[in-house]
Structures are given as C-alpha cells and as structure tokens.
Amino acid sequence: MAKKLVIIDTDCGIDDAQALMMALAAPNIQILGITCVYGNASVENVCQNILRVLSICERDGIPVFQGCAGPLVGASSSRTDHFGTDGLGDVIKDKDPRWKEKIQREHAVDAMIRLVSENQNRVSLVALGPLTNLALAVRVDPCFPQKLKDLYIMGGNMEGKGNLTLCAEFNFAMDPESAYVVLEEFLCPTYLATWEYASRNSLTWEFFEELINQDAPAARFMKTITSKCWAYSREAMMKKRGVYFPGCGFVSYDSYAMAACVDGTVVTESIECPVRVELQGSMSRGMLALDRTNTLKKSHKVFVLTKCDSAKFSQLLLESLRQPCNK
Incomplete structure (x- = not known):
C-alpha cells in the first residue's frame, strides 16, 4: 500500500515534538517536509x-x-513560557552552532506550495502551530488549498474557553487573521482537533510515566525535556487546566491532530459544521465559533473532533517513543 504523503507545519514545542515522533514512527506515513513557524518559540x-x-x-x-x-x-x-523559552523545556545546553546550514534555503511557504503542486490531491497537511504559513501560502497561490488531499489542524476551541486569552486557544490567538483566512479559504476536507477535544480525551498521569520511562532514545529525550516543564506537572495542571476540565490528566495537544492523520479510526465522533474565527471581540478575538444552525449560510463544513479511541491513541504515543528501533 502506498504511504500517505504528509507535510507537517509546526511551532515545535514539546507536544509538537511528540506529534512529530508519532509521524516518524508510523509505517504508513511519508513526511515530504517539515515547515517551521513561530509560536511556542521563535522560528x-x-x-x-x-x-x-x-x-x-x-x-x-x-x-x-x-x-x-x-x-x-x-x-x-x-x-x-508554557514549554520554556526555547520550546523544549530549557534543559538542552549543547546547541548546534551550525544549525542554519542544515535548514533548506527555500522558504517554508514556497516549499509547501511546491511540494503540494508536485503531488496534487495526494498530500495531507498537518498544522500544529499558528496558521501563518498556511494563510500566506493561499495568498501566494490561491489554488493551493484545492491541491491538498486534506488538512488537519490542532487549534481553536468549541465552547469559548481559552488557554491563552479568556476565550481563545493559543494557536488561533497568536494569529487570528491567519486562522480566519485558512478556515474561510481552505475548502479541502478539514479536521480540527480543538483545545477541548484534547483536554476531554486526556490520558492518565500514570500512563505519562509509563510513556517516558520506556527504554529508547526518544523516550529518554521526552523524559528530559518534560523534567522541569511546569506544563507537565500534575499539580500545576490541576490548578490551571483543571478549572475548566476537572480530572483532566496528561494531554499532548498536537498529538491528537497527528493521530487523526496517521489513523482516522482513532477519531470516534466529530461534529460536521461551518465555522468562523472571531476577529473583532475585545475578549473573544481568535475564538472559534461553531455554526450548528447554519446562521452563516456557508457552504463549506469542517469536522470538529469530539471523541477518540483512547486505547489506539495511547498505542500510537507508546510507539512514537520507541525510536530508533535498533537502539
């Protein structure tokens, strides 16, 4: 069976790293490229x-x-500082002084357009950060969205509960205009893994301990970068996220969008409806609004994910940290 072609657009923090490793571990996924955007850290x-x-x-x-x-x-x-100032928990001291030489010279937006144009209707785009690169891509090439097979987004919210501002989720709040453009102009099949979806399908903290204590380089890496990060503290999350989601456990936000791309059967329920991103509200700017009564009279609908198969999702996470297999 041919592998699923994927481009990953990311603002690589700790949960992005987890999601990326999930894609790397999936035998059915071929990553064409990884495009970087600001967000959890500088680009x-x-x-x-x-x-x-x-x-x-x-x-x-x-x-x-x-x-x-x-x-x-x-x-x-x-x-x-959700994932530290560097996005990976501020625990890595040995920086690569020659990292720029390892980055492609082509700009991420140009690369995204090129790779999709070379593989029309075959590429799944997984967006894990602010949607700036995607919005710019459709401005450069208005036909870009129709060349995609489908789009998976981690971002937005369903109930006006915010984790960066009062009413908006981080990725959408960081660039509301881009989120608006993408959800208005990308008419390909679109799947949204919102903040509430991830939080309501959390895993236990006991599972998190099992996950990071596996005997493999990727697991040891994840254990290191989460070791001093307050976002991976059970106590801190009970006081912060627990206000909205009592009993909420371990959440690897971006992994929920990636899991939906890797294995669609992980998603067990979703809402199909038009959506719109609020741009004007003093408290609600960046908030995602679900139009379940067709008030907006939009023809395009997206799939807003609501429930997942926790057992399948857990297995994808476990396998993601067993890399590389020969070590």
Whole structure:
C-alpha cells in the first residue's frame, strides 16, 4: 500500500515534538517536509528543535524549511513560557552552532506550495502551530488549498474557553487573521482537533510515566525535556487546566491532530459544521465559533473532533517513543 504523503507545519514545542515522533514512527506515513513557524518559540528555535528531534530519531534526511517569524498582520503576540523559552523545556545546553546550514534555503511557504503542486490531491497537511504559513501560502497561490488531499489542524476551541486569552486557544490567538483566512479559504476536507477535544480525551498521569520511562532514545529525550516543564506537572495542571476540565490528566495537544492523520479510526465522533474565527471581540478575538444552525449560510463544513479511541491513541504515543528501533 502506498504511504500517505504528509507535510507537517509546526511551532515545535514539546507536544509538537511528540506529534512529530508519532509521524516518524508510523509505517504508513511519508513526511515530504517539515515547515517551521513561530509560536511556542521563535522560528529560529523551532528550526533547531525540529533538527534535534530528527537527529534523535535518526531521520535527518527529512528536509526542514524556515517559515514565518510573526503573524500575517500586526505585531507579534508575546510568547508564553508554557514549554520554556526555547520550546523544549530549557534543559538542552549543547546547541548546534551550525544549525542554519542544515535548514533548506527555500522558504517554508514556497516549499509547501511546491511540494503540494508536485503531488496534487495526494498530500495531507498537518498544522500544529499558528496558521501563518498556511494563510500566506493561499495568498501566494490561491489554488493551493484545492491541491491538498486534506488538512488537519490542532487549534481553536468549541465552547469559548481559552488557554491563552479568556476565550481563545493559543494557536488561533497568536494569529487570528491567519486562522480566519485558512478556515474561510481552505475548502479541502478539514479536521480540527480543538483545545477541548484534547483536554476531554486526556490520558492518565500514570500512563505519562509509563510513556517516558520506556527504554529508547526518544523516550529518554521526552523524559528530559518534560523534567522541569511546569506544563507537565500534575499539580500545576490541576490548578490551571483543571478549572475548566476537572480530572483532566496528561494531554499532548498536537498529538491528537497527528493521530487523526496517521489513523482516522482513532477519531470516534466529530461534529460536521461551518465555522468562523472571531476577529473583532475585545475578549473573544481568535475564538472559534461553531455554526450548528447554519446562521452563516456557508457552504463549506469542517469536522470538529469530539471523541477518540483512547486505547489506539495511547498505542500510537507508546510507539512514537520507541525510536530508533535498533537502539
């Protein structure tokens, strides 16, 4: 069976690294390229983080492209310390001074357009960060979305509950205009793994301990980068995320979108409806609105994921940290 062709657009923080390793471990996935965008860290740190993950998994041959360093319009939003200042928990001291030589010279947006044009209707695009690169791609090539097979997004929210602002999820809040453009103009089949979807399908903290204590380089790497990160503290998350989702356990946000791409049967329920991103509200800017009553009269609908098969998802996570297989 032919492998599924995938481009991963990422602002590589810890959960992006986990999602990337899930794709690297999947036998049915061929990664054509990885495009980097600002978000969890500066785009320069994102590039370095991706290179480190590929090195850990001994997959250095996958091309990495540097993309947008800020939002489509306006000034950059201030980043949070959710995954540390470098995106990987601020525990890695030995930086690669020659990392720029390992990044492709082609801009991420140009690479995205080229790779999809060379493989029309065969590429799945998985977007794990702010959607700036995608929005710019459709501005450069208005036909870009119709050349995609499908699009998987980690971002947005279903109920107006925010994790960066009062009403907006991080990726959409970082660049609301780009999120708006993508969800209005990308008419390919689109799957949204929202903040609530990930949080409501959390795994136990006991599973997290099992996950990172496997005897493999990728697991040891994940254990290291989560070791001092408050976002992987059970106590911290009970006080923060637990306000909205009592009893919520371990959540690897970006992995939920990646799992849907790797194995569609992981998703057991979804809502198919039009959506729109709010741009004007003083408290709701960046919030995703679900139009379940067809008030907006939009013809295009997206799949907003709601429930997943926890056993299948857990297995994909476990396999993702057993890399490389010969070590």
